[in-house]
Amino acid sequence: MGLVARLVRKCRARSPWILLFDTGACNACDIEVAACLTPRYDVERFGTLLRGSPRHADILVVTGPVTRQSRDRIIRIYEQMPEPKYVVAAGTCATSGGVYWGCYNTYPGLDSVIPVHAYVSGCPVKPEAVLMALSILLEKIEKVEV
Amino acid sequence: MKVPGYFLAEALRNLFKKRATILYPYREVDKIHLPEGFRGKIEFDRSKCIGCQLCFRVCPAKAIKMIEDEKGKRPVFFIYRCIYCGQCAEVCPTKAITLGKAFENIALRKEDLEVR
Amino acid sequence: MIWKILEALIFPGAVFILTVSLFYEWIDRKLYARLQNRVGPHLAGPFGLFQPAADFIKLLSKEDIIPAAADRFLFTLTPILAPTLILLGCMFLPVAGLNGIVSFNGDLIVIIALMSFCTITIYLAGEGSNNRFASIGATRAALQLIGYEIPLTLALLCAAISTGSLSLRGIVEAQMANGTWLIAGPQLIGFAIFVVASQAEMERIPFDIPEAEQEIVAGWSVEYTGRRLGLFRLTKDLELFLLSGLGATLFLGGPLGPLIPGLEPLLHTIYFLAKSILVLIVFTLVRTVFARLRIDQMISFSWKYLMPLAIFLVIITEVIA
Amino acid sequence: MSFEVPIGPQHPIHVEPLMLRLKVEGELIIDVDVDVSYIHRGIEKGLEVRTYLQGLYLAERICGICNCAHSLCYCLNVEQLLGKEVPPRANYLRIIVEELSRIHSHLLWIGHYFHTLGFETLFMYFWRDRERIMDMIELITGNRVITSYNVIGGVRRDITPEIESKLRKTIEYVRERMNYYDKVIDSEPSLLGRLQGVGVLKPADAISLGTVGPHLRASGIKHDVRLDDPYSGHDEVPFNVVTYDTCDCYARVKVRMGEVLESLNMISYALDNLPSGDYRLKIPPFFKAPEGESLSRVEAPRGELVHYSISNGGMNPYRYKVRTPTLANLLSVAVMLKSKGDYEVYIADVPAILGGIDPCICCTARVIITDEVKKKRRVTTLTELERYAREREVRKS
Numbered sequence: 001m002g003l004v005a006r007l008v009r010k011c012r013a014r015s016p017w018i019l020l021f022d023t024g025a026c027n028a029c030d031i032e033v034a035a036c037l038t039p040r041y042d043v044e045r046f047g048t049l050l051r052g053s054p055r056h057a058d059i060l061v062v063t064g065p066v067t068r069q070s071r072d073r074i075i076r077i078y079e080q081m082p083e084p085k086y087v088v089a090a091g092t093c094a095t096s097g098g099v100y101w102g103c104y105n106t107y108p109g110l111d112s113v114i115p116v117h118a119y120v121s122g123c124p125v126k127p128e129a130v131l132m133a134l135s136i137l138l139e140k141i142e143k144v145e146v
Numbered sequence: 147m148k149v150p151g152y153f154l155a156e157a158l159r160n161l162f163k164k165r166a167t168i169l170y171p172y173r174e175v176d177k178i179h180l181p182e183g184f185r186g187k188i189e190f191d192r193s194k195c196i197g198c199q200l201c202f203r204v205c206p207a208k209a210i211k212m213i214e215d216e217k218g219k220r221p222v223f224f225i226y227r228c229i230y231c232g233q234c235a236e237v238c239p240t241k242a243i244t245l246g247k248a249f250e251n252i253a254l255r256k257e258d259l260e261v262r
Numbered sequence: 263m264i265w266k267i268l269e270a271l272i273f274p275g276a277v278f279i280l281t282v283s284l285f286y287e288w289i290d291r292k293l294y295a296r297l298q299n300r301v302g303p304h305l306a307g308p309f310g311l312f313q314p315a316a317d318f319i320k321l322l323s324k325e326d327i328i329p330a331a332a333d334r335f336l337f338t339l340t341p342i343l344a345p346t347l348i349l350l351g352c353m354f355l356p357v358a359g360l361n362g363i364v365s366f367n368g369d370l371i372v373i374i375a376l377m378s379f380c381t382i383t384i385y386l387a388g389e390g391s392n393n394r395f396a397s398i399g400a401t402r403a404a405l406q407l408i409g410y411e412i413p414l415t416l417a418l419l420c421a422a423i424s425t426g427s428l429s430l431r432g433i434v435e436a437q438m439a440n441g442t443w444l445i446a447g448p449q450l451i452g453f454a455i456f457v458v459a460s461q462a463e464m465e466r467i468p469f470d471i472p473e474a475e476q477e478i479v480a481g482w483s484v485e486y487t488g489r490r491l492g493l494f495r496l497t498k499d500l501e502l503f504l505l506s507g508l509g510a511t512l513f514l515g516g517p518l519g520p521l522i523p524g525l526e527p528l529l530h531t532i533y534f535l536a537k538s539i540l541v542l543i544v545f546t547l548v549r550t551v552f553a554r555l556r557i558d559q560m561i562s563f564s565w566k567y568l569m570p571l572a573i574f575l576v577i578i579t580e581v582i583a
Numbered sequence: 584m585s586f587e588v589p590i591g592p593q594h595p596i597h598v599e600p601l602m603l604r605l606k607v608e609g610e611l612i613i614d615v616d617v618d619v620s621y622i623h624r625g626i627e628k629g630l631e632v633r634t635y636l637q638g639l640y641l642a643e644r645i646c647g648i649c650n651c652a653h654s655l656c657y658c659l660n661v662e663q664l665l666g667k668e669v670p671p672r673a674n675y676l677r678i679i680v681e682e683l684s685r686i687h688s689h690l691l692w693i694g695h696y697f698h699t700l701g702f703e704t705l706f707m708y709f710w711r712d713r714e715r716i717m718d719m720i721e722l723i724t725g726n727r728v729i730t731s732y733n734v735i736g737g738v739r740r741d742i743t744p745e746i747e748s749k750l751r752k753t754i755e756y757v758r759e760r761m762n763y764y765d766k767v768i769d770s771e772p773s774l775l776g777r778l779q780g781v782g783v784l785k786p787a788d789a790i791s792l793g794t795v796g797p798h799l800r801a802s803g804i805k806h807d808v809r810l811d812d813p814y815s816g817h818d819e820v821p822f823n824v825v826t827y828d829t830c831d832c833y834a835r836v837k838v839r840m841g842e843v844l845e846s847l848n849m850i851s852y853a854l855d856n857l858p859s860g861d862y863r864l865k866i867p868p869f870f871k872a873p874e875g876e877s878l879s880r881v882e883a884p885r886g887e888l889v890h891y892s893i894s895n896g897g898m899n900p901y902r903y904k905v906r907t908p909t910l911a912n913l914l915s916v917a918v919m920l921k922s923k924g925d926y927e928v929y930i931a932d933v934p935a936i937l938g939g940i941d942p943c944i945c946c947t948a949r950v951i952i953t954d955e956v957k958k959k960r961r962v963t964t965l966t967e968l969e970r971y972a973r974e975r976e977v978r979k980s
Contacts, residue, residue, distance in 0.1 A: 008319060008323045010316075011315075019593075021600075025647070028644075028647025031691060032728060035714075038707055039167055039710070040710075042301050044295060044303055045305060046303075047305060051480070052480050055487045056491060067621065073621070082324045092226065092227060100626075101208050101629075104625045104629075105623055105624050119226060119254070119256055123229035126249045126727060128170050128250070129249050132170075132250045132252055135171040149770045150552075151548075152767055153771060154551045156708075160298070160708075165296075165299060179718050185725040200868070204868050206633070229640065231640050232725070232739075233640070297704065299707065299711060300707065467701055553697065553700050554777070554931075555777070556777065556931040559776050
């Protein structure tokens, strides 16, 4: 692998801009992911910025069970993001639907809709777990294993 | 009283204060707040389990499945479905199920999130 | 000739300016984070020093998307035009020595014109991407220009009047001859106006109205991806360098300071950078302690308070000079 | 020339998927339509296929931020069905955790509100101080956000003297910070410019639109379920109802700031007068509720929360209905967002006004009108809902 390719990979792993999308979560995972931005956890240490536009983002953090109404939206947002892109399913609901079994309007997990690169279980996820997941994912991005 | 930039003094004071950040995944691992009784990942003691199926029946997230092994019935826990409510630990008559402190249940493949 | 080209390209030209402006973004972000009791970027290089560079290289390597509805010509042109204009403006700054790389009588006016052109480029960039948020952002950018442009020009003009020269070199020389910096005196008001108006020029809090994230997503840059976005971010960094350098030159004496014979270019550079970092810190402090204004509040603020203050300052400067 | 600006479902104004279709003329908003259906999960139907115990955990996850209020309301409802009375110590513990989660919710909201107004630094400080409260909630209940503290028949854990002393220290810290932030909000002109005179809702309008909670109290009307219909021992713990009469976004911030201080006082009082004794009734995991219906009301951080259930004597409820405060408050947003006469609303005011009601969409999306004739399901838009509310108002009077 060339020097330039290694530099680019390293830069990708040092500057992950995230986009947060809620597909029907109970808000708990949202506020915990948002808490990562704040002084106690400060995800900007990793070079992360929270972006509003999918066009600017590298990592899509999805919380909540995918509802029927938001299914098309999440696919559209995923397609609007430029390559290379990664998806993190934060929380039990996003990984599998969790407690919302038997509700007629939810899908069983995010991976039935779009590809997922990292699963974080927790109800809600602790902010530390989000940080850990990010650091694991970034290590893998640097080594091109995802 | 309107004072533009009233906040400046406080901001400057914080500039010289110690940071509030915990440098968690790399350093200062011991500083994170994990109190006694934190509800983390399920820990299961096979030798205590009597196969009563109570945990399977109360689980609000259907995260528990009963299987048969050489010693009889036992539960399997799917951590990717678990909502960490602790109800299974509460109803377990022999305390075979306890909630540990592991909260970083992260996997790149979904199948890795299982407790057997 | 070769020497001149090297000067324009390497030091104190393009490469030096780009490096320093990335470094300035790091200072801005790190100080902002520290003021908020956080750490800020710390993984990319020592103390996260290479964070802006990592962002830039990552953006260069990302997929490049041109939306079907966008105007291809504007979508391609504006990301190149914007950093070029500001980089050209930076060439006039007296970074190493009393002269910029290019220096002539009236270069202050050219800098002001280049900054306005940059805003017009941004307007075109927003309108060219044919998105509702982008066009609202672009309109706001153009509207904001009406608000801050005149006070900014007047503040810079006052510095020119009080030193009797329209070139940066002339202003620096007049400060050298006087022995005091311009900020000591009535030009302190000019510096204040300059700081406020340049916050608007750089689209930072409290005047980050054209790209207000919580209102119109990312404003005019909402559709730009990959290297186009990277170039726009670079424009912001260069603007940071240009405006803090301009403030340092006009009001803080630019490259002036005690000199040791033989080391003049080096010392000039160090003095210039130190003073412009001082101005940068003021910019960051302003960004920390205010909330975002509304566009109508911003316009009325600049016409009700900034404009009369600037005109008043022009009169005072004229009387004294 | 007017054109439509869609805000949402993915928009940094609000992390939850909410669709605001704004009709704007330049920067002025002339019309608005709200669609909250992106988050409809079908919880009420889901509750009907779960046992009462499993339902508790689903009810808790209607909303993550006000989970304490939801689980408390559910527990009160089921206890009422069963005809059980919880021990007094459990009541006090419930109040402590409820008020802690109210403080956490209000701090979160104020911080996020300033974030949407572009005041990043204050957002960071508020959330930094909120972490202290989160630590306390984690210490008492075992989890940061979703507490699972209230169970049918009491609470899950007791409070130890060690926790109590830590809690008292935190209360003092937060009270001191709140008094400082109060001064900041009153003296920063750029912030006041964005808050004062924005989103005015007159008391008469507030009542006719059926708003609840801090949003209603910011219009100067003294209404609080804790006072009007005390539940879970709230009649024993004294507190003041904070009201403010400027009726704008500034009042909404001030009311919530005041409520944080009130809640801190309530926690101190509850800690001082904590009755001894049992904290939980023994209730088996599987039980059948007697036939009947019950309704419970709780003052959630966002306002009045109502749970209603019908039981036909089985293991699970026959019908369960939840009415959340944000649904009641959203109607007023549509009214406040429209420019009328000299009342002008800019696009920049959308975060201030929408944020002002503390929207919690995940509570809300449960209005689906089923057309029996055409066999079509459709989600009501807010305008229709507003019209419906107005017509009902007319019919009543």
